[in-house]
Amino acid sequence: MSNTLAINGGKPVFAENELNSLTPSWPIAYPETEQKLIELYRSGKWGCYSKHEKELMPAFAKFQDAEYSVWMCNGTTTLECALIALGIGPGDEVIVPGVTWIATAQAPLYVGATPVIVDIDPNTLCIDPVKIEEAITPRTKAIIPVHLFSSVADMDKINAIAKKHNLAVVEDCAHAHGAKQHGKGVGSLGDVGSFSFQLSKLMTAAEGGCCTTNNAKLADDIFRASHIGNSFLDPKVPLQEGLMCHQYRMTDFQSLIILDQLAHQEELRDRRERSAQIVRDVLKDIPSVKMQASSYADDTRAYYFVTFLLQPEFVKEGVSRADIYAAIRAEGLLIHEGWGCPLYKSPVWNIPGKMYIKKDTEVCEDVMYNRVMCCSNTTFLGTDDVAARVGECIAKVMRAYTK
Numbered sequence: 001m002s003n004t005l006a007i008n009g010g011k012p013v014f015a016e017n018e019l020n021s022l023t024p025s026w027p028i029a030y031p032e033t034e035q036k037l038i039e040l041y042r043s044g045k046w047g048c049y050s051k052h053e054k055e056l057m058p059a060f061a062k063f064q065d066a067e068y069s070v071w072m073c074n075g076t077t078t079l080e081c082a083l084i085a086l087g088i089g090p091g092d093e094v095i096v097p098g099v100t101w102i103a104t105a106q107a108p109l110y111v112g113a114t115p116v117i118v119d120i121d122p123n124t125l126c127i128d129p130v131k132i133e134e135a136i137t138p139r140t141k142a143i144i145p146v147h148l149f150s151s152v153a154d155m156d157k158i159n160a161i162a163k164k165h166n167l168a169v170v171e172d173c174a175h176a177h178g179a180k181q182h183g184k185g186v187g188s189l190g191d192v193g194s195f196s197f198q199l200s201k202l203m204t205a206a207e208g209g210c211c212t213t214n215n216a217k218l219a220d221d222i223f224r225a226s227h228i229g230n231s232f233l234d235p236k237v238p239l240q241e242g243l244m245c246h247q248y249r250m251t252d253f254q255s256l257i258i259l260d261q262l263a264h265q266e267e268l269r270d271r272r273e274r275s276a277q278i279v280r281d282v283l284k285d286i287p288s289v290k291m292q293a294s295s296y297a298d299d300t301r302a303y304y305f306v307t308f309l310l311q312p313e314f315v316k317e318g319v320s321r322a323d324i325y326a327a328i329r330a331e332g333l334l335i336h337e338g339w340g341c342p343l344y345k346s347p348v349w350n351i352p353g354k355m356y357i358k359k360d361t362e363v364c365e366d367v368m369y370n371r372v373m374c375c376s377n378t379t380f381l382g383t384d385d386v387a388a389r390v391g392e393c394i395a396k397v398m399r400a401y402t403k
Contacts, residue, residue, distance in 0.1 A: 005400055007330035013393045014332025023382045027204050033260040040256055049227065052255035057232075059262055063178070064185035064193065066212035068219035071255065072226045075174050075196025075209035077248040079107035082192040082211050083142065084244050085221035086168045088113050092141040093357070097127035098342045098364035100146040102349050103196075104172050109355060111244075113141070117344055117358040123293040125307070125367060126153035133161050135359055142168040147176035147186050149305040149338070149374065150202075154295040155181055155189040162190075170194060173212075175304035177202040178269040182298055187212035192222070197254070202268070202304055202377060203261050205254035268381065272303040275380035275387035279306070282391030288314035288402040289373075289394060305338065305374040308394060312370060319401045321370060327401070328373075333393035338374045 004010025045051065053071055061069040072078050088094065090112035096105045098117045105115040118131040127145045143162055145153035155171075162169045169190030173179070177195060179186045187193020197208030211222045216233065221240075223232045226248040229239035239245075280291050292307035310321060328335050342364040343349060344356075379390060 003396070003400070005327050005330065005397060006332075007327045012330060012332045013389050013396060016332065019332055019334070019379065019382075019386070019390075022386045023378050026376075026378050027199065028264075030260055030264065033257060036256055036260070037253065040252060046253065047249060047251040049232070049249070050252040050255070052252045052259055053250065056255045056259045059259060060210060061212055063262055063265065064173075064187040064212050065180075066185065066188040066193065067214045068216065069210045069212045070219055070222045070226065070232075071208065071210045071250050072248040073209065073250050074207050075194060075198060076103040076107060077226060077246065078194040078196075078209040078211045079103060079144070079170065079172065080110045081222050081225040081246070081248065082170045082194055083107055083111045083113065084225040085218050086142060086170070086191065088141050088168070091139060093137060093139040094142045094144060095127075095132055095135050095140060096144045096343075097146050097148070098344065098358070098361040099125060099148060099339075099368060100172065100343050101174065101339070102343060102346055103174075104144055104146055105343055105349075105356065106351070107144075109351065114139075115356045116140070117356060117361065119359065119361045119363045120148075120367065121154075122363045122367065123290075123309075124151045124153070124295055125149065125292055125372070126151055126295065127158070128363070129154055129157035129161060131359065132158065136161075136165050136167075140165065140167060142170060144170045144172050145190070146172040146174075147179055149292060149307045150176045150179050150302040151292050151294045151307075152176065152179055152181045152186060152296070152299045152301070159190065168192075174198075174201065176302050178265050178300070179302040180300035181296060188214060191215065192218060197258055200376075202302055203258055203265065205257040208250050208254045208258060269300070269302050272306075272377055272380040273301055274384070275382065275390070276301065276303055276306055278384060278387040279380075279391035279394070282388060282395050283398070286395055286398045286402060287311060289398045303377055303380060305376065306380055307338070307375075308373040309367070310371045310373065314402055316401050316403050321373075324397060324401060325373070327397040328393055331393040331396060333375065333379070333390060335373050335375055338368070338372055340368065342368050
């Protein structure tokens with residue numbers, strides 16, 4: 001293979017649009033689901049805690065090693081209802097990381113609490129436990145760690161801090177379907193887990209969300225909060241006074257699609273993990289780029305994004321991240337910046353400063369503006385050869401731009 005970069009006239013690793021033909025389109029449509037959807041449509045029983053939702057609740061909980069799962073219309077409402085069930089509201093503070101989607105920090109605002117934004121670990125990109133402890137005040141009531149891009153946050157340290165200060169832990173698992181730490185599924189490690197099934201997520205029905213928990217009372221309160229006060233544990237129990245409730249139910253069409261996807265998740269997760277390891281091996285001797293780490297060596301990574309981190313001290317002077325992006329794209333690999341900025345600078349984060357607290361976020365700024373490079377999960381659903389070529393796209397460019 002030519003060492004001349006494609007951007008300089010060399011032969012690219014992938015021809016134009018070749019990679020798209022070697023990996024599946026998204027979302028993946030499974031043929032066994034089609035006829036079931038037709039039958040559901042004809043049945044007229046489309047939702048309101050119907051057949052497939054009732055099947056999905058224990059099935060997904062088991063997949064994530066939890067006792068219960070409660071389903072809603074999206075992964076923002078799940079965070080909100082988790083906080084409602086935990087009794088968090090006006091006057092309380094909830095600690096969140098500075099790199100995440102806006103929903104993580106907006107959910108506390110929706111219940112009247114104040115999000116406190118703290119810095120991230122530079123290697124995992126998940127919330128830094130040291131910064132959590134520094135941000136705790138008498139008003140702190142909860143922590144929302146995010147398993148970012150499927151790197152699993154350090155739940156051992158986070159749970160220890162929470163226990164010490166009597167705080168609730170709500171795991172944001174929007175990127176981490178099937179991920180595990182020490183062999184146990186995310187969403188079962190804290191008090192509540194929150195999952196999104198939005199179109200780009202590792203499991204999807206275009207939209208949808210669920211909470212997981214091992215606590216029966218929390219599961220019932222979350223269900224009540226999202227199902228206008230009704231109980232799923234005992235439908236005859238009267239509506240509960242003092243619990244702010246919404247109508248956030250999902251449809252049985254979504255439940256059916258997600259339920260059928262469960263059968264494919266281990267295979268897809270293993271394929272992405274295998275591809276990521278192949279890429280990691282290709283890049284292991286190139287000091288100017290690393291792959292995002294997870295908290296522990298035994299973490300199972302689901303890989304929502306496969307994320308690379310530039311090491312600027314090893315990059316040639318005068319070469320910018322934009323130059324590297326352009327060169328990698330010229331080799332036929334689509335690479336992007338994630339959200340492009342920290343949470344609090346997102347164009348859709350239009351929250352007045354007086355409504356949230358932001359601590360020092362030096363790492364957030366450095367990572368998002370100087371270091372992060374992401375590939376979508378479908379890039380890692382090809383063969384071993386495809387994975388090796390993906391690694392070579394990055395390696396070829398980084399070799400050329402390494403001091």
